[in-house]
Amino acid sequence: MAATLKDATAIVGIGQTAFAKQLPQSEKELACRAILAALDDAGIDPSEVDAFSSYTMEETDEVEVAKAIGAGDVTFFSKIGYGGGGSCATVGHLAAAVATGQASVGVAWRSRKRGSGPRPWKNTAVQLPTPGQWTRPFGLLRPADEIGMLARRYMHEYGATRDHLFNVAMACRNRANENPAAMMYERPLTREMYMTARMISDPLCLFDNCLETDGALACVIVSAERARDCRQKPVYVHSVAQGLPSQHHGMVNYWNDDPLSGPAWTAARHLWKQADFGPQDVDVAQIYDAFTPLIPLSLEGYGFCGRGEGASFTEGGALEIGGRLPINTGGGGLSEAYVHGFNLINEGVKQLRGISTAQVPDAATCLVTAGEGVPTSAILLRA
Amino acid sequence: MQTTSTPATPAAPGTTPDELLLPVPDEDGAPFWEYAAQGELRVQACAAPACGKLRFPPRPCCPHCRSFDSEWRLMSGRGRIWSYVRPHPPLLPAYAAQAPYNVILVELADAPQIRLVGNLVTSPDAPLDSVDPARLRIGARVQVVFTETGGTPVPRWVLEKS
Ligand SMILES: [Zn+2]
Numbered sequence: 001m002a003a004t005l006k007d008a009t010a011i012v013g014i015g016q017t018a019f020a021k022q023l024p025q026s027e028k029e030l031a032c033r034a035i036l037a038a039l040d041d042a043g044i045d046p047s048e049v050d051a052f053s054s055y056t057m058e059e060t061d062e063v064e065v066a067k068a069i070g071a072g073d074v075t076f077f078s079k080i081g082y083g084g085g086g087s088c089a090t091v092g093h094l095a096a097a098v099a100t101g102q103a104s105v106g107v108a109w110r111s112r113k114r115g116s117g118p119r120p121w122k123n124t125a126v127q128l129p130t131p132g133q134w135t136r137p138f139g140l141l142r143p144a145d146e147i148g149m150l151a152r153r154y155m156h157e158y159g160a161t162r163d164h165l166f167n168v169a170m171a172c173r174n175r176a177n178e179n180p181a182a183m184m185y186e187r188p189l190t191r192e193m194y195m196t197a198r199m200i201s202d203p204l205c206l207f208d209n210c211l212e213t214d215g216a217l218a219c220v221i222v223s224a225e226r227a228r229d230c231r232q233k234p235v236y237v238h239s240v241a242q243g244l245p246s247q248h249h250g251m252v253n254y255w256n257d258d259p260l261s262g263p264a265w266t267a268a269r270h271l272w273k274q275a276d277f278g279p280q281d282v283d284v285a286q287i288y289d290a291f292t293p294l295i296p297l298s299l300e301g302y303g304f305c306g307r308g309e310g311a312s313f314t315e316g317g318a319l320e321i322g323g324r325l326p327i328n329t330g331g332g333g334l335s336e337a338y339v340h341g342f343n344l345i346n347e348g349v350k351q352l353r354g355i356s357t358a359q360v361p362d363a364a365t366c367l368v369t370a371g372e373g374v375p376t377s378a379i380l381l382r383a
Numbered sequence: 384m385q386t387t388s389t390p391a392t393p394a395a396p397g398t399t400p401d402e403l404l405l406p407v408p409d410e411d412g413a414p415f416w417e418y419a420a421q422g423e424l425r426v427q428a429c430a431a432p433a434c435g436k437l438r439f440p441p442r443p444c445c446p447h448c449r450s451f452d453s454e455w456r457l458m459s460g461r462g463r464i465w466s467y468v469r470p471h472p473p474l475l476p477a478y479a480a481q482a483p484y485n486v487i488l489v490e491l492a493d494a495p496q497i498r499l500v501g502n503l504v505t506s507p508d509a510p511l512d513s514v515d516p517a518r519l520r521i522g523a524r525v526q527v528v529f530t531e532t533g534g535t536p537v538p539r540w541v542l543e544k545s
Contacts, residue, residue, distance in 0.1 A: 122475065133406040133416075134440055135500045137537060139478045139511060140486045141404075145470050149488055153466035156521045202469035202483065247446065254465075254488055254498045255439055 006274060008099040010227035010234035011091070011381070013042025013220030014346040019183050019337035021115040023214040030216035031060040031111035032068045038218040039069075043231035044105055051076035051103030051221075053090040055340060057083055060111050076103040082250065084290055084333075084371030085263070087341035088379045092240035094221040104222065110342040111216035135252055144209055144291065146251045147373055148201035151293035154260055155203065160311030162203065165292040166194045169207045169334055171319035172289060176331025179357040183211050184335040208292040210338035217342040219349065235352045238365075239275040239380040243267030250374050263376040264301025264369065271378050272303065279303040282380075283363040284351050285325055286344035289332040294372045295319075302367060302378070321358055329358040344368050345379070352383040402477035405535050411441040414455050420536045424527045425455040426497055439497045460527035461492040461543065464503070467519050484511035485519055489540055501540050504528075518542065 015037025017023070017030045025033070039046050049071040052062040062077045076097040080086030087110070094106030119142075140146060154160055173189040176182035189207060197205040227234035243266035247256035253263075272278055279302060287298045296310025304325055305313045318324040330336040330347035337343050348366040350356040356363075363383070370377040408416050411427075418425040428437045429445035430452035436445065437456065444451050467487040472479045484502065491497045505513040507528040524543040529536050 119473075131440055132404075133408050133412050136404045137406050137532075138486050138500050138502050139403075139470060139474070139481075139484055140468070140500050141470065141474060141478060145468050145486060148468040148470075149466045149486070152468060153488075153521070156466070199469065199471045199483065201471065204468075249440070252500070254500070257496060259498075 003100065004274070005095050005099050005237065005240060006276070007236040007238055007382070008224055009095040009221050010224050010236045011219050011349050012222055012227050012230040012232055012234055013038040013040070013044065014218070014349050015039070015041055016181070016217040016343070016346060017215050019181060019213050019215040019339070021183070021212060021214065023113070023116070027111045027113050027216070028060045028064060028068070030214070031065055031109055031218070034111065034216035034218040035065065035069055035107050035109050038107065038220045041232060042220040044220060044222070046070050047072045048105045049107050050074050051094055051097050051106035053078045053080070053093045053106065053108045055079060055083065055086040055090070055110060056081045057340070058110055065109070076106070080377070082371070082374040082376070084288060084340040085374040085376040087288070087345060087370040087377065088240065088368055089242050089370065089377035091219065091221060091237060091345060091379050092242065092377060095237045095240055098221055098223050104226070106221040107218055108221065109216065109218035110340050112339050113214045114338065115212040115214040131249060131252060140252075142201070143251060144201040144204055147291045147293060148204045150253065150259060150297075150373070151291070152203050154293060154297065157260070158308040158311060160296065162195065164296065164311035164314050165208055166191060167314035167319060168289065168292040168295040169194060172328045172332040172334040174320060175329050175358045176335030179330050179336060182331040182336040183213060184331060204291060204293070207334070210290045210333035211335070213337040213339055215337050215339050217339055217346050219345060233353050233383070235349045236382050237379060238382045239271050240377070241267040241270035241274070242375070242377045243270070244375040248375065253373060260297065261307070262297060262301065262372050263374065264298045264372045267369075267376050267378045268302045271380060275380050277365060281365055282325065282367050283365050284329060284360040285327050285367040286329070286332070286348045286369070287327050287367070288341045288344065288369045288371045289328055289334045290338065290371060292334065295327065298369055298372045301372065302369065321360065326358070326360050329356050329360065341370055348381050352381055402475070403532060404475070405533050406537065411443060415441060416535065418455060419529060419538055422529050422536070424458045424460045424538055426458055426491070426494065427453050428456040430454045437494050437497055439499075458491055458493050462489040462499070462525050462527070462540070463492065464488070464519070464521055464523045464525060465490040465498055466521060467503070469516060478511070481511040483516075485514060485516070487519070487525070487540060489525055499538070501538060503540050503542070506541065507539060
């Protein structure tokens with residue numbers, strides 16, 4: 001019998017800073033504050049941290065963080081590539097490290113000043129080599145343009161409409177309106193606002209895009225055995241997966257046989273194979289929403305509905321509290337904060353602790369996904 | 384965005400004098416752009432006799448048979464619009480000046496699984512926003528043309544005359 005990660009580790013601490021368009025602190029300070037908050041939540045002294053994981057796009061590295069928070073000797077560290085595709089894999093890597101005895105207290109984090117900082121797509125020197133040579137000269141410049149291309153095709157093939165995308169934006173905004181920490185708290189969205197909003201990359205309008213945010217989040221992972229003695233109710237890491245499909249090409253998934261079945265499908269197969277339950281047993285989901293079309297694509301990829309049914313799945317309030325699959329209960333990247341999806345991880349933990357501002361009654365299982373459209377990752381959490 | 388024609392100010396690397404982005408080929412992609420300079424749309428193909436499959440973007444070895452032998456096969460230059468977007472600002476200044484423009488994804492008539500990003504224009508040298516958006520349609524038949532921008536030939540697309 002091979003070793004399994006199933007429920008071998010748990011998230012026992014979560015922390016976050018404020019979310020805003022502009023925060024005065026540096027990314028490094030925000031990272032340290034979020035990490036220390038998460039350790040305090042867990043009741044674990046920073047000197048016990050011996051593992052770190054974050055994204056390759058994280059500019060606050062583990063050397064600086066370990067020094068600043070006063071970590072002890074660190075025996076495991078990793079960074080996950082592909083922007084928002086890396087979020088859940090940070091937890092996955094730490095779960096594997098802790099489960100195999102490489103470390104005992106892991107911290108995953110993401111700190112970002114996207115609200116007040118530069119837009120990555122403006123750095124053309126970085127963008128232009130492969131595969132930028134095939135896209136950038138033609139004015140396909142930003143992630144919104146790249147995903148907009150898939151969205152248009154998806155709408156054409158399956159009869160999805162802007163109303164379906166609005167359903168996604170609306171569900172996230174409604175949850176943000178219940179979450180005082182969300183950037184869009186007390187800022188309701190209407191269908192008219194959505195339909196008359198300025199276009200960013202037609203067919204995607206302003207409200208199909210995530211928020212530009214300054215902020216940081218972190219979580220703490222320990223063994224299931226140790227978790228029983230921690231301050232908070234443990235949230236077990238039930239299954240983890242990364243996904244890089246055959247012939248995938250990152251953001252511009254245009255060159256494989258089936259551009260509309262992205263990395264979610266690959267991650268999902270492994271995720272469910274390792275799990276004791278299936279999509280029908282998920283009480284609440286936190287699905288990466290840098291752009292609204294990622295929700296129907298992910299609903300299909302993770303098996304909540306059939307191919308081409310993701311848009312119609314959003315109808316009739318299915319994504320709202322009390323609906324078939326409440327999603328992004330803190331408001332998600334569209335309306336809480338866009339910190340490369342890390343807020344979705346912490347929100348999943350809140351749901352399973354029973355402390356979300358939009359609590360799903362008795363939620364015991366939660367799917368959290370990372371960025372679809374790029375090499376991705378996902379975790380199943382259970383109470 | 385103010386543009387000057389002062390020749391003493393060289394364009395930033397990787398951009399045309401009017402600051403549109405130029406392709407920066409890598410070693411595998413270079414032949415595509417060299418053929419484009421001759422007005423030819425060619426796609427990399429496996430040169431192993433038993434395989435011969437096309438692949439895009441170019442890469443060192445065939446994902447089907449792992450042969451490192453490749454050739455560049457001439458395409459008819461005909462295709463169909465698979466999808467499109469119309470970017471609006473915020474954009475890089477040179478693109479914002481022409482926005483909203485179209486970016487199309489063309490599936491080649493000879494090889495529908497090969498899809499090229501490009502622009503639909505009314506003529507080879509026309510601006511990015513030269514085609515009436517009402518004419519953009521998934522499935523529309525298009526034909527490749529080439530324009531020289533900043534000394535680099537770039538493929539673009541015009542609607543095929545029916
Ligand atoms: Zn071959």
